[in-house]
Amino acid sequence: MCREARTLHGLAEHKTNQAYVPMAFIFAIAAAAAWGVAMTVAKPGARHLDPITFLRFRWVIALLIALIYGLLTNSLALPSPAAAGFVVIGSLLNAVIGWTLYLVAMQRAPAYQITALASTAPLWGVLGAILIVGEPLRWTALAAAMLVVAGAFLLVNGNHKQRSSLTGTALAIAAGILWGVSETVPMKLATTMGITPATSIALFALVAIAGNTLAIPVLRKRLPKRVSRRGLVYAGISAVSGAFLGWFFWLNGIRLAPASLLAPVRGSTLLFTFFFSVLFLHERPTRRAIGGVILVFGGVLLVSFGAIA
Numbered sequence: 001m002c003r004e005a006r007t008l009h010g011l012a013e014h015k016t017n018q019a020y021v022p023m024a025f026i027f028a029i030a031a032a033a034a035w036g037v038a039m040t041v042a043k044p045g046a047r048h049l050d051p052i053t054f055l056r057f058r059w060v061i062a063l064l065i066a067l068i069y070g071l072l073t074n075s076l077a078l079p080s081p082a083a084a085g086f087v088v089i090g091s092l093l094n095a096v097i098g099w100t101l102y103l104v105a106m107q108r109a110p111a112y113q114i115t116a117l118a119s120t121a122p123l124w125g126v127l128g129a130i131l132i133v134g135e136p137l138r139w140t141a142l143a144a145a146m147l148v149v150a151g152a153f154l155l156v157n158g159n160h161k162q163r164s165s166l167t168g169t170a171l172a173i174a175a176g177i178l179w180g181v182s183e184t185v186p187m188k189l190a191t192t193m194g195i196t197p198a199t200s201i202a203l204f205a206l207v208a209i210a211g212n213t214l215a216i217p218v219l220r221k222r223l224p225k226r227v228s229r230r231g232l233v234y235a236g237i238s239a240v241s242g243a244f245l246g247w248f249f250w251l252n253g254i255r256l257a258p259a260s261l262l263a264p265v266r267g268s269t270l271l272f273t274f275f276f277s278v279l280f281l282h283e284r285p286t287r288r289a290i291g292g293v294i295l296v297f298g299g300v301l302l303v304s305f306g307a308i309a
Contacts, residue, residue, distance in 0.1 A: 027253030028265035031246050036272025038242020039115045040280065041234045043106050048231025050223045051103035055212050057235040059095065062243035063205035069244075070198030079195040079203070086190035087203045090182040095208035095243075096215070098178035101171045104223075108168030110285075115277060116293050117172035118179065119270035120148050122300050125180030125259075132185055140302050147299030154292030183250070183266070188259045197251040201244060270297050 045054050070076035079087070105114045123144055190200060253262050274293050278285065285293075 021257050024253045024257035024262060025265055027249045027256070028262040029268065031249035031253060032266055032269040033272050034241045034246035034249060035269045036115075036276055038238040038246060039102075039118065039269070039273045040276040041237050041241075042103055043114075043277070045231055045234035045238060046103050046106040048226065048228040049235060050226045051100055052212060052216060052219055052223055053225060053227055054103060054231065054235045054238075055095070055099055056209060057232060058239040058243050059205045059208040059212070061236055061239035063202060063209065065240065065244045066198050066201040066205060070196070070202060073198065075196045075198040076202065077196055077199055079190070079199055080193055083190045083193035083195040084203060086186040086193070087195065087200055088207050090186040090190065091204040091207035092211055093178045093186070094182035095204060096211035098175045098182070099208075100212075100215070100219070101178070102175040105168045105171035105175065108171075110277075113289070114168065114172045115273035116151070116270055116296050117169060118176040119273060120173070120176040120296060120300060121180035121183065121269075122266050123148055123180065124177040125184035128177075128181035128185055132181070144299040144302040147295050147302065151292040151295030151297075151299065154288045154295065184259050187251070188254055191251055191254050197248050197255075200251055201247050204247065205243065270300065 042054075049057075067076070102114070102118055105118070108114075187200070250266070270293065274285075
């Protein structure tokens with residue numbers, strides 16, 4: 001597995017056309033902004049919809065958009081078994097488990113804290129590449145980890161009136177780990193095997209819907225059903241921005257350039273979510289919390305740029 005992954009990664013980097021790198025960066029910025037919107041609307045969405053309903057509605061809408069887009073552009077194609085398998089793994093880690101943990105965490109702490117901790121995904125993605133793909137360990141990864149831990153401490157303790165619970169903190173970090181690993185390992189490998197973005201998103205959504213449905217008997221006891229029109233609107237916004245556009249931009253970006261090259265831009269999701277939560281949700285972070293965001297973002301940038309060096 002490690003040798004196979006390294007070979008595919010090497011081929012992808014070898015085929016990278018430097019002329020396409022600027023466009024890849026634009027795609028990555030657009031993905032970060034789209035994911036930032038989706039992560040921010042999850043806060044009010046979690047107040048009006050239970051996580052199970054939120055995620056099912058979100059991915060049903062994303063599936064319909066992906067199918068319509070794929071049919072209009074004739075870009076739907078049956079993927080190879082290996083590529084499909086990687087997308088299935090990515091969806092289970094990201095859309096089923098990761099997003100469930102994120103929505104539950106959103107119910108326990110301010111959005112700017114949870115989004116900041118979950119936005120450490122690029123850091124965990126690089127560490128996942130080291131542990132799973134077998135890339136060499138760099139000192140920058142260790143230094144970045146210390147920055148993230150320090151930033152997380154400030155974020156958790158930055159608001160004395162509304163401190164994040166330990167459970168919420170752990171869930172947010174776990175979501176970030178799962179998101180980072182799924183974006184940089186299985187989804188990159190699936191893209192390298194030639195699967196189109198439309199096909200990838202459609203399969204991703206199908207697995208998310210199936211996984212969420214199978215989890216209902218276990219999760220429904222702890223997550224009672226709550227449905228409202230406003231909550232469905234928030235879930236719809238999350239579907240268009242995060243479930244479809246975010247992944248569409250990201251998958252197109254990593255088709256044009258190595259994922260490690262785009263990781264610093266992907267890390268800007270943290271800044272987008274922090275800005276959106278303050279602007280639209282009217283949350284007022286303290287100076288310590290702002291300092292925590294700076295440290296976390298610094299850790300993400302350090303490990304991402306270290307991956308390029």
